[in-house]
Amino acid sequence: MSETIQKGVGWSRREIARNIALSIPDGSVVNLGIGIPELVASYIPPDREVLFHTENGLLGMGPPPKPGEEDPELVNAGKQPVTAIPGAAYFHHADSFAMVRGGHIDICVLGAMQVSRRGDLANWSMGDSDAAPAVGGAMDLVSGVKTIFVAMTHCSSDGTPKIVERCTYPLTGAGVVSRIYTDLAILDVRDGEIGVVELAPGVDFATLQRHTEANLVINRVPRTA
Amino acid sequence: MSETIQKGVGWSRREIARNIALSIPDGSVVNLGIGIPELVASYIPPDREVLFHTENGLLGMGPPPKPGEEDPELVNAGKQPVTAIPGAAYFHHADSFAMVRGGHIDICVLGAMQVSRRGDLANWSMGDSDAAPAVGGAMDLVSGVKTIFVAMTHCSSDGTPKIVERCTYPLTGAGVVSRIYTDLAILDVRDGEIGVVELAPGVDFATLQRHTEANLVINRVPRTA
């Protein structure tokens, strides 16, 4: 299980982001988490218009500002400076989370520490009791957004699989993940099964299964996002 | 009980409105119902600034417009044309009723069909089952506004007392009324008792009690609004 993936095999972080971007339909409203998800915005095909929501009160988030043009009062959920596109709207936190919790956001892309066969997601806490826990908007997003995509490396740096039979870390939400995008594969989570939608170049099913704790199902027809 | 009040005795509708206006402290935020309450605004002393809220989405309601200047999209809760003062704010219905239900409005002045000794208010339905009932914002106002003033004639046109031991009409709210302003008296409702704060000129306590079904308490020190 802890055999590490060979260097150079599989998709890069940017390729994971591109894979996600290509699966987002024109006209979608999308919320992006921190890490690989942040890279998704720059890979949206130019013929698609996708609107980005940041839960701290902006719909129509644009790319980062040029150096020197940062505004400390215009930031994203990761507290990094951003811009607003023409047609953007600002709103307060309760209105912003009404969008999230009321099912008005189409897709949320999040990082994860673990995803289970049933689509349970763990991405907010290692479960240690010494450090103060922090949850932010993760639980709101996974319970409210219509479709949850996870973007992550297939295994942790020591080779431990992150796609598991049952999460050992505290849950962010139960049965919430629809699709998993890793360096090794694109996986579809449905009806308590994880199906392989696409394998990264140089990765075969047996290799993927060796790096995955949960049982995988082959040749799954993907559902549309 | 059904002896009618002598013509010319007691306060007029405008005097009732003036009595109410004089008891509204400077800086209050006030919601006015339909009928006598609508007259209150014009009697606010010039050295007091009182803000009027109308639950259909305006704080800072001004007087009626001049003829010919009516705007069908600027109306009060009675659907009559109004104006907005400098410093007004428009907001949607949920925000407007958050002000009402969250206890942010200081005083609401409403008409009534009956008020009971315990401060129960009936002002929305005669209880007949044939006509479709209509409640509007009355139940929200009486449950949410800090202080409820009732403005009404002391008896109905056939002389039946409106201040009763127990309401026979369906309640708008239980134990909600703080003060009653009628043509015959100003009355304070507290701790299950109705106290006389002031008698109209030419009205004595015995006369008032004869026109009131609930027992009255004399010489009550009024609480401040």
Add this chain to the structure above:
Amino acid sequence: MIDKRFDLAAAVADISDGATVLVGGFGAAGSPIELLHALIDQGAKNLTVVSNNTGSGNVGLAALIGRGRVAKVICSFPRTANSTVFQDKYRAREIELELVPQGTLAERLRAGGAGIPAFYTATAAGTRLAEGKETRRFGDREFVLEYGLRADFALIKCRQADRLGNLVYNKTARNFAPVMAMAAKTTIVQTASYVEAGGIDPETVITPGVFVHRIVTVPNPLQESALVAAGASYP
């Protein structure tokens, strides 16, 4: 490229028999007359309508009710000057009424739009409108459990919309429209003015475009109050 523009007929074409439809407006202010008339033309029946009132005269919502298209109304005040349409249907037992206090109606719509299935309110506690409802004490006070309200469609009116569906309203015509936009699966808006993205200051947007699905430009909308004063009826 996002483009939410529809013509009137197309905007309401898929409202099916039996649908639940939110209709904006407080009395005549904000009533989406042209959308309502398009819905009359379209023919859907057995509708459940959620609206604060039941229309006036024989136009707009009153006309929809008058033509027997509405099976049930959820509202706070089904009486309006100049209209007996609803009262007549009600007396004849041809229409069902769910009477909801006005603030509870607004809050139920917001809750529906915000993913809140139920909440507690002091409004109506101890009254006939709380009969049969669950109640619960918090502190020394009794509260009524009320349910979030969602719908298939919302028909609302605004002053200006941009390409992405951001909306601003006019004065007290705003009333229920923003919470109805939140509570409907498909929100259909008639706007007096349509502008490109960027045409509305992002600080002043009242309804963000995520809540808006179809935009119909009606440059000089009919005013219900003027129609009623003129004795108009539709069609």
Add this chain to the structure above:
Amino acid sequence: MIDKRFDLAAAVADISDGATVLVGGFGAAGSPIELLHALIDQGAKNLTVVSNNTGSGNVGLAALIGRGRVAKVICSFPRTANSTVFQDKYRAREIELELVPQGTLAERLRAGGAGIPAFYTATAAGTRLAEGKETRRFGDREFVLEYGLRADFALIKCRQADRLGNLVYNKTARNFAPVMAMAAKTTIVQTASYVEAGGIDPETVITPGVFVHRIVTVPNPLQESALVAAGASYP
């Protein structure tokens, strides 16, 4: 004549030991630094602070916590770059933490301000943050009962205020301020600009004056992020 203007010291003078204080801001954006520094000077202790984060560097909210004035924090994300103040106190068991999902925190504040004692939400259902909480099924889904949150004071920051307390904000510095203004008995706002009544278009007011009690004009407010970058500490 309504006049809500206060100077900094007077605005926070009656915040007593043990008070619950809402503090606006999402990270540094919207953090009412000058009001927080006035509160540090004022000396109140044993406070319960409700804020999305716990401050950065050694200024503003982090400085208030660092000086031992805060007994309990209710927040969603008590970690910030450039600050170990809260984490140190937490590890030393010198401060209590109630961790609330960010959307639930915003909704609890709005509920508190809107007279809703409790509501149901799907957020956190089935997780550790729902342990010990009441749950209930609506349809096929489990929801958690959450309680409205009210407070003694709110400290918030805005771009412009008028004499009646109507407020507009700047970009994403708006965040929690409007719902905190609703949820506090006494809302204290620092504004970069003060204008007469009528100086703000009534269609664009975000927080109506009924929710605002004290206004302090701070024309060129310190930016928390700049202070932290400069290594500042208060006092």
